[in-house]
Amino acid sequence: MSILKQIKTVLWSLIGIGRRQDMEDIPERGSPIVLLLVALVMxxxxxxxxxxxxxxxxx
Known part of the structure; x- marks a missing residue:
């Protein structure tokens, strides 16, 4: 899993933009723990x- 994809996912969630298809694919992009850690670091x-x-x- 690319860290840039994780950062992009967190940023989309933070500002609330993104396509519906991209939001539906979030669970397939990585584990919730990794997303939480990326968000915490940011x-x-x-x-x-x-x-x-x-x-x-x-x-």
Whole structure:
């Protein structure tokens, strides 16, 4: 399973766009555990980036 497909699936779910056919194929793209881990990493990267930007602007 390609990590790029996992990231694409998480991003589609996050912003709520995507074709119906693609959404129906999500269970076949990988295990839910992998999708959760990818989503967790993406959230941590987002929070880290926002914290870095806030620290840079405030400091």
């Amino acid at each position: 959230v941590l990267v987002l929070v880290g980036t926002l914290a870095f930007v806030a620290h840079t602007v405030a400091g």
